[in-house]
Amino acid sequence: xxxxxxxxxxxxxxxxxxxxxxxxxxxxxxxxxxxxxxxxxxxxxxxxxxxxxxxxxxxxxxxxxxxxxxxxxxxxxxxxxxxxxxxxxxxxxxxxxxxxxxxxxxxxxxxxxxxxxxxxxxxxxxxxxxxxxxxxxxxxxxxxxxxxxxxxxxxxxxxxxxxxxxxxxxxxxxxxxxxxxxxxxxxxxxxxxxxxxxxxxxxxxxxxxxxxxxxxxxxxxxxxxxxxxxxxxxxxxxxxxxxxxxxxxxxxxxxxxxxxxxxxxxxxxxxxxxxxxxxxxxxxxxxxxxxxxxxx
Ligand code: HEC
Numbered sequence: 001x002x003x004x005x006x007x008x009x010x011x012x013x014x015x016x017x018x019x020x021x022x023x024x025x026x027x028x029x030x031x032x033x034x035x036x037x038x039x040x041x042x043x044x045x046x047x048x049x050x051x052x053x054x055x056x057x058x059x060x061x062x063x064x065x066x067x068x069x070x071x072x073x074x075x076x077x078x079x080x081x082x083x084x085x086x087x088x089x090x091x092x093x094x095x096x097x098x099x100x101x102x103x104x105x106x107x108x109x110x111x112x113x114x115x116x117x118x119x120x121x122x123x124x125x126x127x128x129x130x131x132x133x134x135x136x137x138x139x140x141x142x143x144x145x146x147x148x149x150x151x152x153x154x155x156x157x158x159x160x161x162x163x164x165x166x167x168x169x170x171x172x173x174x175x176x177x178x179x180x181x182x183x184x185x186x187x188x189x190x191x192x193x194x195x196x197x198x199x200x201x202x203x204x205x206x207x208x209x210x211x212x213x214x215x216x217x218x219x220x221x222x223x224x225x226x227x228x229x230x231x232x233x234x235x236x237x238x239x240x241x242x243x244x245x246x247x248x249x250x251x252x253x254x255x256x257x258x259x260x261x262x263x264x265x266x267x268x269x270x271x272x273x274x275x276x277x278x279x280x281x282x283x284x285x286x287x288x289x290x291x292x293x294x295x296x
Pocket of ligand 1: 200233236256
């Protein structure tokens with residue numbers, strides 16, 4: 001196929017053959033040698049339909065010289081999964097070469113990254129071994145993708161965790177929510193927030209002590225002091241409620257430590273039992289000063 005021919009006609013023929021499943025590597029080869037970039041790009045897009053076990057090595061060799069052209073590099077990266085199916089090692093090396101050749105080109109970066117699903121961290125490590133510059137565009141894009149993956153994984157784990165704490169959620173709804181709010185943000189003149197509260201996510205024994213025995217303010221939560229003027233009532237303990245087992249209390253505590261924006265370790269029935277035992281002679285609500293003197 002000569003370059004400079006009828007471009008639209010050639011492209012039409014190529015895709016007609018492809019549509020008939022009649023396109024072959026030998027039809028595409030001449031396109032790749034054309035100095036018309038549009039034709040080369042079209043041929044590259046069609047390559048996945050012609051790759052076979054028999055020709056993948058020859059195709060890869062024919063692709064390598066095209067990597068010198070920055071406009072074609074993203075097309076090369078996008079078609080590599082087709083080669084990867086037959087020769088993961090060679091395709092992987094070529095991908096890494098593309099990344100190293102154009103580390104600051106956003107199009108190449110995104111095309112390369114689209115190949116990686118689940119191998120992003122390994123690939124970043126390979127790039128780091130090659131070049132320690134962390135400002136390279138491809139590294140920044142990879143970091144973003146990895147961050148996104150981490151956040152999705154955390155959200156998934158949290159959803160699963162909260163499913164296991166459904167009894168805690170139920171008990172929270174029945175006992176705590178009227179004062180602290182369904183969203184844990186507290187309710188004006190009723191109670192301070194549990195979301196982002198250091199009392200909730202901090203020491204689990206201290207938290208158990210508050211919930212078992214109650215609390216009387218003033219108390220500072222997340223940088224704000226709640227005093228008598230702001231909140232008149234006090235926090236009732238649930239330690240004397242015989243309907244609630246240590247396991248139930250542990251579920252409530254584990255739930256509030258992991259609901260909303262909170263992420264803290266779980267509390268077990270044994271933890272609750274230990275706090276009860278330690279404070280068995282105690283009566284009445286704690287003050288903040290008393291809580292601060294407690295040691296477990
Ligand atoms: C009758 C309203 C009320 C109920 C019900 C209630 N609390 Fe409270 N809670 C308060 C008040 C009021 C304070 C602050 C103390 C004060 O101002 O005297 C507080 C403080 C707290 C604190 C420490 C401060 C903070 O915001 O982190 C925690 C932890 C807490 N409550 C957890 C719970 C849990 C868990 C439940 C359910 C088992 C619950 N509370 C039920 C009113 C309530």
